[in-house]
Every structure is written in C-alpha cells, then in structure tokens.
Amino acid sequence: DTGxxxxxxxxxxxxxxxxxxxxxxxxxxxxxxxxxxxxxxxPEFLTYFQNxxxxxxxxxxxxxxxxxxxxxxxxxxxxxxxxxxxxxxYLCASSSDSTSYEQYFGPGTxxxxx
Amino acid sequence: DAKTTQPTxxxxxxxxxxxxxxxHSTISGNEYVYWYRQIHSQGPQYxxxxxxxxxxxxxxxxxxxxxxxxxxxxLPHATLRDTAVYYCIVRVALSPSGNTPLVFGKGxxxxxxx
Numbered sequence: 001d002t003g004x005x006x007x008x009x010x011x012x013x014x015x016x017x018x019x020x021x022x023x024x025x026x027x028x029x030x031x032x033x034x035x036x037x038x039x040x041x042x043p044e045f046l047t048y049f050q051n052x053x054x055x056x057x058x059x060x061x062x063x064x065x066x067x068x069x070x071x072x073x074x075x076x077x078x079x080x081x082x083x084x085x086x087x088x089x090y091l092c093a094s095s096s097d098s099t100s101y102e103q104y105f106g107p108g109t110x111x112x113x114x
Numbered sequence: 115d116a117k118t119t120q121p122t123x124x125x126x127x128x129x130x131x132x133x134x135x136x137x138h139s140t141i142s143g144n145e146y147v148y149w150y151r152q153i154h155s156q157g158p159q160y161x162x163x164x165x166x167x168x169x170x171x172x173x174x175x176x177x178x179x180x181x182x183x184x185x186x187x188x189l190p191h192a193t194l195r196d197t198a199v200y201y202c203i204v205r206v207a208l209s210p211s212g213n214t215p216l217v218f219g220k221g222x223x224x225x226x227x228x
Contacts, residue, residue: 004157033215042116042201042218043158056215091157101148103216105157 002026004106006092012112013082020078021109025094032075033103034067035091036060043091049075082113116219117141118202123223126196132189134222136202139183145206147178148216149187151198158201158218161187192226199223 005024013019025032030051035043046065047057051072061067064082069075079086089110093103119137126132138147148163162169162176164185169176175188189196201221206214 035216035218040220042199042220043216045215045217048215093157101146101163102160103158105159107155107157 004092004094004104006106006109008109010110015084015113016081018080019082020076021090023075023092023106026104029094029096031095032069033093034077037089037091084113087111087113116217117204118219120202120222125225125227126192128194128226128228129191132192132224134187134200137184138204141182141204145204147185148203148205150201153198194226194228197224197226
C-alpha cells in the first residue's frame, strides 16, 4: 500500500491555459473522488468514479472541467481556459467497498493561476 | 452544505485530553458521524466514525449523545503532532450508490501547545 499519489504537487499557470492533473489511487480501490480546497475552507466535492464510470458531478464542476478514469485505474482532471478563481488545492481520494467508511486522500496538487 | 457546526478554533495543552465538540441537530437516522483531520499541507485523514454508540480506536474516542444531535471527539493525550484542522461530517454510509462523497465544513483548528 503506497497510498494515493498525485502529480504534479504544484502547478503555476497563466490565465487561459489548460492544465491536467493526475491521481493514482490505492491499487485495489474501486472508487475515486476529486475535491477542491481553497484557503481557509474545507474540501469541496467535485466528482467521483466507481471503476471507470463517473457517477456524480458537483455543480462546482463547470464545463471547463473534465475528469476521466480510463480502465478504472488512475484518473485525470483537466481544467480548460483556467481562471484566477481556479487557484486552489485539488485533492484526490480513493476508497474500496470493503472499507467503505474511509476515504484515503492524496497530498493534493496546488494550482496557482496568474 | 455541511450539516454540522463546530467551533472555529481551540487550544489544548500537550499531554492533556482534547475534546472537540460538534453539533449536528438535523442528523437523519441513517447518517453516521465521521471525523477527519487535516494536518497543514496534507490531505485529510480519517480518524473515526459512529452511528449511535460510543466508539474508540487507536487514535481517538467518539462520544455521541443519546439524541444524536451532537458528538465529541476526544484525543486522550494530545501531542504537538495533533495540531490540525478537525472536520466533523455526517454522511449516509449505505446509500444505493455506495460510498457517498464527504461534505466538509470549515472544521475546528486545534492547536496543541507545549
């Protein structure tokens, strides 16, 4: 168990550019979640997957955001035409149905849009 | 929106018990109380959860009132490493779609002081 990993850990981009983040969940976990956290706030849910199926999307996930989980393994979160308001920590978490009470979080990707 | 209310911040002397309260007066019968914590610059970490009985694990104890409208997380012997933001979350654990996303509030910032 190597834990949930995220890449990159930090990303600085200019407004209007596209960015993509990657999350590698714990290998046997079938559920994967994306959250966003701004300074001083708790994490906010964005979307989640059961295997490769995207089951739920938050209203926070505008049309500029897209998430995928091909083959039910790693996941990517893409933000198109970034805005300064997208600056935040993007957290990924995974869980399995056998330990459904616990979500394991990665260290996050901190995005700064200048 | 979060269904819980927590104090913004608390201090605790090192080695003493830290008691973190949480109000969840609108909790439903099928909702559990979860606690997570987030140490600076890390992703949230699961601590404990319960339905109506008191629970204890190696990290903490969870005391839920009989009417389930409030609960207290107890760290029996706080250390400096317990300094973190603690989140109380109510969540349906057995929804038809399985693991539901977590809805975080702002949490309580616990400072353990030497």
